[in-house]
Amino acid sequence: MDKRSVVIPTNRECVDCIKAYVEETRKIQKKTGEECSFVLIDTSPEEVQETHSVLIDELKSEYKNIKIVYLNDQAQSEFLNKLVASYQTENPKLLYELLNPSGLSYGAAANRTFLVAAALGSNIVFRRDSDTLPQIKDGKFLFPSDIEDEYLGKNVCQIKDLLDKNDYANELDKMGNNPILMVGANYLGEWAGDYREMYEYDPDILKKHVWMNMPHKTSEEVDARIEYRYLQRNSDLHVEDRLQIVIDDLIEVGNFALKDVFLDVPLLPSEYALSMDYFYHSLFDELLLPKLYHNRHVQHFHTGERGSEAWFNRYHLGIAKSKVLRRYLAMVYKGISMNRERILKGGRIDNIEIAKIFEVVSKVSLEEASVLMDDLADLYSSINIEKYPKVAVLMREQKEEILLDAQKDIEKYAFLCKEWKALCEHASSIIDSLQ
Incomplete structure (x- = not known):
């Protein structure tokens, strides 16, 4: 039997978001007749956590039939400490650091929500970003989960006649009876x-x-990506539901649902690197696992910290690191594609086989990554807006550190991936930590 959780990691105030997605949780539970938990993983400033804690207590009183789990910094540390301390591993210190790194890590934040979901016994998660809200149509929230829950676990053959577009006919045929383990949509809002x-x-x-x-x-493919990823982003208001099988990362991680995969392999917990929480997208493409895209997009709101110089520098250095990591991941994806039959078994992913590929790739020193860093710094230097040449200087100064960190991240992921499936299974034994 499937068990579900709505999960939100946050590092900001998100009162309206919490209220909306607790209501979505209630609707999922009512529709399925099965338990659906709401999980908030909170790393926001202390005063914001206090506000969230008060709200959560109020919502627990209002939604008595919903299991609401709130983990602030202290609760997360207690949960992870208990999890790692009671789990048999050769390197508990490294395991804890990868689960709870000191620096910003989108992948690690998502992994913590997955572990909490695993502890709750969930094999389906509905992930929502804390700077989003559902669209409103006819005075009511238009929840993505209505679509997500209906199609998770089905295969392409079962829904082929419902697809809006068939841009990937060859890929659809290759996907055969592989289950749909990712369903999601995009954002509405300024890019x-x-x-x-x-x-x-x-x-x-x-x-x-x-x-x-x-x-x-190709040049045309890059133009098309910019068109649909950025230029058209704010123009697709919902009229009627549409479904499409997609390749690449069109589905936003802040508005999607997953089944099983998060219990098999983790995301990359790289610090200060963007887009590592999109790892599943490329993994699915290489394994010929279908990704179902729908059009119940959520409203996305950029928050105030994006205007500061410190944020800008950190963000674009994170872009640089992510571009380096992508070059390593390109080799990983090639290895996954070549070993598809050994990795995907009965709709489940073999984490040990994935870890082996990362171990091999971690030993490669990429000269092209060094050239990439130089090219990126040159590109920023060519922009005659003061902050871009400034961050280009930082890229050049931190180049060797970024290159070394990226290579180490690949090696560390191999360790985490090898432990992941057993760690998720073990998490259910400490569910009392979440009561």
Whole structure:
């Protein structure tokens, strides 16, 4: 029997978001007739955590039939300490550091929500970002989970006649009876100001920037990505439900649902690296696991910290590290594709086989990654807006550190991936930590 959780990791105030998605949790539970938990993983400032804690207590009184789990910094540390201390591993110190790193890590934040979901016995998670809200239609929230829960676990053959577009006919045939383990949509709202600024300064600058992430793509494919990922982002208001099988990372991680995969393999817990929480997208593509895209997009709101110089520098150094990591991951994905039959068994992913590929790739020193860092710094230097040449200087100064960190991250992930499935199974034994 499937068991569900709605999960939100946050590092900011998100009162309206919490209220909306607790209501979505209630609707899921009512529709399925089965338990659905609401989980908030909170790393926001202390005063914000206090506000959230008061709200959670109020919601527990209002939604008495919903299991609501709130973990602030202290509760997360207690949960992870108990989890690691009671789990048999050769390197508990490293395991804890990867689960709860000191620096910002989107992958680690998501992994913590997965472990909590595992402890609750959930094999389905509905992930929502804390800077989003559902669309409102006819005066009511338009919840993505209505679509997500209906199609998770089915295969393409069962829904082929419902698909809005069939851009990937060859891929659909290859997917055969592989289960749909990811269903999601996109965001509505302004695209990130820094990317918009690049585009308005010179569209070719943004194109070169995006192309560095996907050097194997053609010019036309990069143009198409910029069009659908950025330019059209705010224009797809819901009229009626549409479904589409997609390749690549069109599905946003802040508005999607997963089944089983998060219990098999973790996300990369790299610190200060963007987009590592999109690892499943490429993993699915290489394993020929279908990703179902729908159009119940959520409203996305950029928060105030994006305007500061410190945020800008950290964000774009994170972009640099993520571009380096993508070059290593390109080798990982090639290895996954070549070993598909050994990795995917009965709709489940063999974490040990994935870990072996990461171990091999971690021993490779990539000269092209060094060249990539130089090219990226040159690109930023060419933008005649003061903050871009400034961050280009930081990229050059921190180049060797970023290159070394990226290679170490691949090695560390191999360790975490090897432990992951057993760790998730063990998590259910300490469920009392979440009561």
